[in-house]
Amino acid sequence: xxxxxxxxxxxxxxxxxxxxxxxxxxxxxxxxxxxxxxxxxxxxxxxxxxxxxxxxxxxxxxxxxxxxxxxxxxxxxxxxxxxxxxxxxxxxxxxxxxxxxxxxxxxxxxxxxxxxxxxxxxxxxxxxxxxxxxxxxxxxxxxxxxxxxxxxxxxxxxxxxxxxxxxxxxxxxxxxxxxxxxxxxxxxxxxxxxxxxxxxxxxxxxxxxxxxxxxxxx
Amino acid sequence: xxxxxxxxxxxxxxxxxxxxxxxxxxxxxxxxxxxxxxxxxxxxxxxxxxxxxxxxxxxxxxxxxxxxxxxxxxxxxxxxxxxxxxxxxxxxxxxxxxxxxxxxxxxxxxxxxxxxxxxxxxxxxxxxxxxxxxxxxxxxxxxxxxxxxxxxxxxxxxxxxxxxxxxxxxxxxxxxxxxxxxxxxxxxxxxxxxxxxxxxxxxxxxxxxxxxxxxxxxxxxxxxxxxxxxxxxxxxxxxxxxxxxxxxxxxxxxxxxxxxxxxxxxxx
Numbered sequence: 025x026x027x028x029x030x031x032x033x034x035x036x037x038x039x040x041x042x043x044x045x046x047x048x049x050x051x052x053x054x055x056x057x058x059x060x061x062x063x064x065x066x067x068x069x070x071x072x073x074x075x076x077x078x079x080x081x082x083x084x085x086x087x088x089x090x091x092x093x094x095x096x097x098x099x100x101x102x103x104x105x106x107x108x109x110x111x112x113x114x115x116x117x118x119x120x121x122x123x124x125x126x127x128x129x130x131x132x133x134x135x136x137x138x139x140x141x142x143x144x145x146x147x148x149x150x151x152x153x154x155x156x157x158x159x160x161x162x163x164x165x166x167x168x169x170x171x172x173x174x175x176x177x178x179x180x181x182x183x184x185x186x187x188x189x190x191x192x193x194x195x196x197x198x199x200x201x202x203x204x205x206x207x208x209x210x211x212x213x214x215x216x217x218x219x220x221x222x223x224x225x226x227x228x229x230x231x232x233x234x235x236x237x238x239x240x241x242x
Numbered sequence: 243x244x245x246x247x248x249x250x251x252x253x254x255x256x257x258x259x260x261x262x263x264x265x266x267x268x269x270x271x272x273x274x275x276x277x278x279x280x281x282x283x284x285x286x287x288x289x290x291x292x293x294x295x296x297x298x299x300x301x302x303x304x305x306x307x308x309x310x311x312x313x314x315x316x317x318x319x320x321x322x323x324x325x326x327x328x329x330x331x332x333x334x335x336x337x338x339x340x341x342x343x344x345x346x347x348x349x350x351x352x353x354x355x356x357x358x359x360x361x362x363x364x365x366x367x368x369x370x371x372x373x374x375x376x377x378x379x380x381x382x383x384x385x386x387x388x389x390x391x392x393x394x395x396x397x398x399x400x401x402x403x404x405x406x407x408x409x410x411x412x413x414x415x416x417x418x419x420x421x422x423x424x425x426x427x428x429x430x431x432x433x434x435x436x437x438x439x440x441x442x443x444x445x446x447x448x449x450x451x452x453x454x455x456x457x458x459x460x461x462x463x464x465x466x467x468x469x470x471x472x473x474x475x476x477x478x479x480x481x482x483x484x485x486x487x488x489x490x491x492x493x494x495x496x497x498x499x500x501x502x503x504x505x506x507x508x509x510x
Contacts, residue, residue: 085411090337091378095463100376100430111397111411113383130346130376132337137359141342141501143255154357169331171357173416183376183426187347188264189340220249222256227249 036062036203036237043236049229050218052156054163056081057206060239062120065177065214066201068233071194071226073179073217075133075153077161077172078108078116081209084166086110090129090173100183102127102175108204111172116210121203124196128181131191133157133174134219143221156215164211177202179217179224193223259496263344267495271351275367277442282310288479293320295472296394298403298458301479302327303449305509308366308482311420311457315473316441319422319462321379321396323415324362324455330409332358336375336416342497348373351490353498354418354447360505361498362453364491366482367446372423372438377464379417384463393469396458403456420445422462434464448482448491450505 038044042061046068047053057063065074080086092109094100104122107115132138133153140148157171178196183189204212218229243251288307293299295318301309311320326332335357340346342355349371354363379396386392400414421443423435447455459475461467485492492502 089378089416091376091416092381094432095377095381095384098432100426100432111414113381113397130337131341132335135357135359137357137504138338138342138355141338141355141359141497141504142259145500167331169412173337183346183430185426185428187345187425189344189346190260190264191341221252223253227252228245 038235041235041237044233046231046233047214047216048231050151050216052160052213052215053234054160054211054213055236057210057212057236059206059208062203062205062237063212064201064203064235066199066233066235067124067178067196068198069230070196070198070200071178072196072230072232073194073219073224074177074232075157075215075217076175076177077157077213079164079166079170079211079213080110080116081211084164084170084211086112086114087170087172088116088175093129100130102129108175115207117204117206119202120205121201124178124200124202126180126195127202128176128179129173130183131176131179131181133171133215134217139221147221150220151218153215153217157213160213160215191222191224194226260344263495263497268345270490270494271349272490274350274371275369277369277440280367280446282478282480286481288481290476290478292474293457293459293477294474295459295469298399298456299477300403300406301455301457301477303455303479304452305449306482306484308446308448308480309455310444310446310478310480312442312444312476312478313421313439313473314441314476316439316443317467317471317473318459318475319419319465320475321417321419321458321460322455323400323417324453325409325413326356327452327454330413332356333413333415334362334418336418340375342501343495346375347371348375348418351494353491353501355501359501360508361450361501363447364450365445366448366491367444370421370438370443370445372421372435374419374422374424374462377424377432377462379419379458380460380463388463389468394460396460399458399460400456407454419462422465424464432464434466436465446482451509
């Protein structure tokens, strides 16, 4: 079930990346990805959930849709080859490489408000992904209402045949990466998840690295 | 405490919540409502209407009122989204609904949450227990793929319904679909369990804030039946019996008890 998969194409050389940045633990990041560019997210230390949202740069009301993505795919987990589908039914990007094996898109992001429900009122004043998303989206003229069900790279959320839904221990090892190739110009937004109340970050949030490559020369 | 001790304490709390959420809380759920059970008290009906297949309806509910959705033919599925009237950025949230209840199963005794840690709707009656939180409703693309031509679909219904409330595409969250028996196999592939659909299946959704819903009566994208076989549904807005202190919807788990406490606090 946790079989490691990678694409057959030649992996890009980090020396050829046009952009590289380390997102500190608990922080957010966003960047315009041009069609054909590939974004790599590296789970530097392992077991680090990376919450992500995509918006069409030309018209941000078109955005990533978890339900459209799962319906088109016919299955519940994101992995190599998954087409990331918009709320208008268009493919925004696809997963071009994946050394982790499975990612979530059904569990949403953590928030101060849901933390208080899940773990008790004393956790309300802990930093959360929705705080990151609100701050990062404000840079693009977007707000809380634009936050939809997101991708959770490197987050292990098995859903069993009986319907049990569990944020479980991460299966991602240090150095695992996922590559996402844009098929349209997209605003790619990340919250490097600050959650410390469940195993999604091994109870210890850590930095991740993002790299961007231009499309290979024809 | 050291960092490691805090992590250990957080893991212990998490495992305890999980054991309750997937153990005692699930076992304590009430049995499904009988098909001929839970009659609506005379005088409690505010409005009843029939929603034809392919169409949508907008339903406003005050806190404490309920919407009964009846699948008369056993061939309908009804996708639902909704917003709180005090702030339409607070809306139905499928992810938190599954995460907080440790389950993708909606059934009598479960609730649907908003994105603000509050309860949106309580499933006070449910004969079916076969609903979908994961796959969502039909779209122009899904009907084209299934039928060779685009048909009336939930995506377009939500857009039209939202527009008539002054809302738009930005406001449309993932939806819940009632009477949509979706399950997963061991590899995470979606399965359609059509045998779990029965004529007369119904749910009663009690509003826990003043809210507005859009209900779309379109076949679920995994339903192999063609739209021509779909049936109408009945929508009954009614005054629900007041919640009692031992209402299972309110007390089923520590998480849900807190979600109701936060909801009640906002209305205090």
